[in-house]
Amino acid sequence: MLYALICTDKPNSVDLRMKERPGHIDYLNGLGTALKAAGPFTDEAGSPIGSLVIVEAKDRAGAEEIAKNDPYAKAGLFAAVEIRAWKWGLKNPEDK
Template identity: 60%
Template sequence: MLYALLCNDKPGHLQVRLDTRAAHLDYLNGLGDRLKFAGPFLGDDSKPNGSLVVIDAADVAGAREIAANDPYAKAGLFASVDIRPWNWAIKNPDSK
């Protein structure tokens, strides 16, 4: 099942994001086919202020584990992480 991780950064934590970015990208790339897509949300100043990560996990507990092990989460970057089941209905490359 697919889950969308909607992550909102804590205000004033851009440097935490920048300092942890390489480890975060390595972690996401290490998820292999479980990672469907990901990228940052941008504020009005065009600077990142959150993340959208869509993953394939067996259940919400597995999605929570993936979210909790993200280096951004471990560094305390996020003010909140909302994990929601998601159906990729349009332009899903895996659908036939």
Template identity: 55%
Template sequence: MLFAVLCTDKPNALQVRMDTRPEHVDFLNDLNAKGGLAFAGPFLDDAGKPNGSLVVIQAETIEDARAIAAADPYAKAGLFANVDIKPWNWVFNKPEA
């Protein structure tokens, strides 16, 4: 099952994001290698700077999705003000379709 992980950064946390980015990218690459990542990328503010994330993951249950999201180095670094996880159905432009 797919889950959308919608994350909003804390205010003025860009430096935390940038400092933690290498570990976050490694985490996503590992998740992708294990077949658990559908796609991911940052939300951008009006100046084009990242201020949140959208990560769509494959997991058996919402509890598994929560555990994956909590293991993200960004989450461990305290980057996010809010994380919302929702079951998601990929209908249009799905690569396997």
């Protein structure tokens, strides 16, 4: 099942995000095929203010584990993380 991890950064945390970014990217790449899509939310000026990560997990507990082990989460970057079951409706690259 697919899950959307909707992560909101704490205010004034761009420096922490940039410091932890290499580990975050390595972590996401290490998820292999479980990672379906990822990228930052930005403010109108283009500064990152959160993340959207789409993952495949056996169940919600698996998605929670992925979210918890993200270096951004471990560093305390996020003010909130919402996990929602998600269904890819259109333009799924895995659809043939």
